[in-house]
């Protein structure tokens with residue numbers, strides 16, 4: 001059963017075609033600069049050959065048409081009806097969606113309702129959904145939400161200490177993001193370590209350009225670091241993470257900026273980029289640190305410190321921990337950052353296996369065999385979860 005997995009941004013459309021029976025990736029790519037001069041399709045077929053095609057792509061409908069044409073022209077599929085269903089990644093499902101759903105008019109309305117909470121993402125996802133509906137009207141579509149896995153977080157953990165009316169009137173609460181990744185990695189961690197997921201305490205550290213961390217008890221998320229938006233929590237590539245909210249007013253007065261401008265800086269010019277003044281990329285920061293750059297060293301240390309702080313608090317929330325997993329660009333590849341984090345955890349009985357910790361982008365246990373808490377690297381695969389959920393829902397039709 002071939003599932004087309006789509007992740008739409010405002011000017012990009014990423015896709016993967018996955019055979020959901022064998023879980024094999026058949027093709028992948030991205031339409032970039034949609035509606036902007038210089039739009040381009042990058043495509044990788046199952047032979048692994050990459051191709052880049054410059055092409056006028058005026059809108060998301062044209063992008064979908066181009067993707068489908070490329071899939072057929074390349075012989076990956078021989079006809080469009082070989083695509084059994086489309087799975088859409090949706091960033092914000094608010095309190096409407098606790099799991100993935102078949103897309104119908106009501107679902108579209110509710111995704112649209114959540115647009116105020118994710119103005120950069122949900123409207124773009126809707127463009128993708130509408131484009132697919134137009135071009136493949138008979139193909140079932142499923143929505144898979146970044147927020148859904150976190151809907152099990154209890155009210156005492158998702159409430160902010162603010163007037164309750166803000167929650168009632170404006171939906172102000174913690175939602176959490178990267179849920180698809182936290183779900184996949186926690187399940188895979190249990191499988192990989194031979195733990196009973198239904199009787200387990202797992203902390204997942206999704207450390208990428210955007211980073212978040214979750215406390216997962218018996219397979220259900222009970223707390224996570226991101227909040228109403230993906231700005232809360234860990235220090236990230238360009239995002240500040242947690243800070244004193246009074247900083248907004250303080251900086252507004254001193255820099256003559258309004259809150260929108262400041263939040264933009266907190267999203268795009270803060271994090272390790274802001275601290276280092278060099279880069280949001282941890283590879284650049286390591287190079288600079290090794291050359292003696294003090295701010296690059298500080299940025300890496302502050303990043304690792306915040307992760308440690310969350311792990312500590314989530315151990316308290318979970319009342320213990322069986323396993324800690326690292327995933328995403330930094331978590332899967334940056335051995336020194338993992339090392340900086342794990343060396344602070346010996347109070348938990350965690351012992352790092354320095355040799356095993358050299359792993360890059362592969363599933364591995366990086367703690368020693370006598371470590372009380374297992375520490376692993378588990379590469380995330382959000383697209384595969386979207387394909388699995390889509391298959392499961394479509395098979396019930």
Ligand code: ADP
Pocket residue numbers: 207208209210211237280281282283328329330333334335
């Ligand atoms: P996102 O999906 O949030 O954009 P990713 O999970 O793809 O981000 O992570 C991207 C980040 O991973 C890069 O910005 C870089 O900092 C980091 N990264 C990737 N490869 C390595 C590596 N080999 N060593 C250190 N960091 C790496």
